[in-house]
Amino acid sequence: MSSIEMGGTIGIIGGGQLGKMLAQSALRMGYKVAVLDPSEDAPARSTCHTFIHAEFSDFASLKELCGLSDIVTYEFENIDAHILRTLVDDYHIPQGAETVLTLQNRDYEKTAIEEAGAAIVPYEKVATRDALASFAATNGYPVIVKTATGGYDGKGQMVIESQAHMENIDIPFDQAEWVAEKYLQLEREVSLTVARSTTGQVEYFPLQENLHKDQVLYRTIAPAGIDAQYTAKAQKAARKIMDKLHFTGVFTIEFFIDQDGSLYVNEIAPRPHNSAHHTIESCNISQFDAHILAILGHPMPAVHQHQDAVMMNLLGADLDRLEQTLFTNPEWHVHVYGKTARKPARKMGHVTVLTDDVAETLDRLEENFIKGE
Ligand code: ADP
Numbered sequence: 001m002s003s004i005e006m007g008g009t010i011g012i013i014g015g016g017q018l019g020k021m022l023a024q025s026a027l028r029m030g031y032k033v034a035v036l037d038p039s040e041d042a043p044a045r046s047t048c049h050t051f052i053h054a055e056f057s058d059f060a061s062l063k064e065l066c067g068l069s070d071i072v073t074y075e076f077e078n079i080d081a082h083i084l085r086t087l088v089d090d091y092h093i094p095q096g097a098e099t100v101l102t103l104q105n106r107d108y109e110k111t112a113i114e115e116a117g118a119a120i121v122p123y124e125k126v127a128t129r130d131a132l133a134s135f136a137a138t139n140g141y142p143v144i145v146k147t148a149t150g151g152y153d154g155k156g157q158m159v160i161e162s163q164a165h166m167e168n169i170d171i172p173f174d175q176a177e178w179v180a181e182k183y184l185q186l187e188r189e190v191s192l193t194v195a196r197s198t199t200g201q202v203e204y205f206p207l208q209e210n211l212h213k214d215q216v217l218y219r220t221i222a223p224a225g226i227d228a229q230y231t232a233k234a235q236k237a238a239r240k241i242m243d244k245l246h247f248t249g250v251f252t253i254e255f256f257i258d259q260d261g262s263l264y265v266n267e268i269a270p271r272p273h274n275s276a277h278h279t280i281e282s283c284n285i286s287q288f289d290a291h292i293l294a295i296l297g298h299p300m301p302a303v304h305q306h307q308d309a310v311m312m313n314l315l316g317a318d319l320d321r322l323e324q325t326l327f328t329n330p331e332w333h334v335h336v337y338g339k340t341a342r343k344p345a346r347k348m349g350h351v352t353v354l355t356d357d358v359a360e361t362l363d364r365l366e367e368n369f370i371k372g373e
């Protein structure tokens, strides 16, 4: 796939914080940016030359975006299958349609990961209460059920603690497809961000250690403070998955580590990921730069991290507390996305701190941020 002319236009489907930070990388490299987003005050509206205010299901507007762009990428991965396939046929979208369509559905995603030969947590597609009860009987409680499509940040998920809980819980089987999964007692969660260019070059970012609160990412430490064997294992899983799913651009694999120390793939995001935001300051190349270079087919430098990093998400509730003091900590790299509507659990920004003493930095940061407990 050929690269585009200097100063050409990169189209981004989705103008949230990921779209904004992708646009900032593209702008720095001299490209023009066009963004489509359904929200009138999308964060990336301030970082693009052309903004198309439209729904992701608006085929005509998506065609307009693609028509004025020399290359198109996305930060939003739930584009309708038929629309995406048609766009891929007619426009320059190096990431293609098939990988993202597989990952849109947890059932297809898990099947593909299993077929690739990477370990995943026991799961089953469940369409009835009986099927769910039988899954729980086989695998034991607790069980987590997740909608097969459309979920993010823990939305569309329920943990079922016990048989008694199961008898009282209402799962709308008629309104969605559901996947049941064994609920693990997690020792840690880690993620691996990988960039794969149209030329086949692959670069791995450092393994990241993530803490979620209420199923939303709370903070990331990079590199993960665990044995190097996990980096090797995660990269091995990534290679198997890449052979099966032919990624282009940046993608992130989320992993679980259970109390026996076993590593399982949780899910894959075919786009820049919250857990790799630290790369903006901590690495020689950010995940956003890497994505732009990768889809354009430009060579990427070998990734290395200058210094350990801690990244904390800044939710609405954090911003309420920290608004007056956010810029009084000169060692904090503050990112505020520019969303107007502030809600307690909404991701409004993030803070990255580079450090030689992760434990001390964590203590200092956690004094300031809402713990979500
Ligand atoms: P989302 O698409 O919302 O990110 P995930 O499947 O990644 O959905 O779940 C969000 C978080 O919920 C995970 O990062 C993890 O903390 C918790 N979680 C999800 N599935 C399990 C599981 N099977 N066992 C233990 N924790 C889980």
Ligand code: MG
Pocket: 153, 254, 267
């Ligand atoms: Mg997740």
